[in-house]
Amino acid sequence: MDDEGLLETFFAVSRRLRQRTRQALEPWELSPSVGRAISVLLRHGDLRPSVLAEHLRIAPRSATEVVDDLQGRGIAERHPDPGDRRAVLVTLTDEGLLIARAIEAARREAGARFFATLSPTDRRELGRLLQTLRDENG
Numbered sequence: 001m002d003d004e005g006l007l008e009t010f011f012a013v014s015r016r017l018r019q020r021t022r023q024a025l026e027p028w029e030l031s032p033s034v035g036r037a038i039s040v041l042l043r044h045g046d047l048r049p050s051v052l053a054e055h056l057r058i059a060p061r062s063a064t065e066v067v068d069d070l071q072g073r074g075i076a077e078r079h080p081d082p083g084d085r086r087a088v089l090v091t092l093t094d095e096g097l098l099i100a101r102a103i104e105a106a107r108r109e110a111g112a113r114f115f116a117t118l119s120p121t122d123r124r125e126l127g128r129l130l131q132t133l134r135d136e137n138g
Helices: 003-028 032-044 049-056 060-072 094-115 120-137
Strands: 076-081 084-092
Touching (some): 003 094, 032 049, 032 060, 032 084, 032 094, 049 060, 049 084, 060 076, 084 094
Antiparallel strands (some): 076 084
16 A cells, blocks of 8 residues: 555544544533543543643633533533642543543443454554554654
């Protein structure tokens, strides 16, 4: 397969995986960006909105909108940063933690179904190749 074919195939697989992720989020009626924000907060704990934006690779202004959505749904709250009272931290609520764990389980299940057509050896090799691409082009 030439580079153009490889690129097209990679994008097609990426689109299908994103589609499966959107489907996994449907029960919570969350956009992919909000779902990713929930996962980042679960993984990293309380974060300033600017740091959340960095993790999500979005503009700080867009992170404010995501946090507003999370807060409006009762999934997250803003609290003063004890290290700097001028700053705020975004924290998952108890309900947000339950939702975050359920989303992670749904994503894992969707991922397992997606990659189930590959043998364990092929999955390991794909993982190795993707890590190489991520690390070398990061």
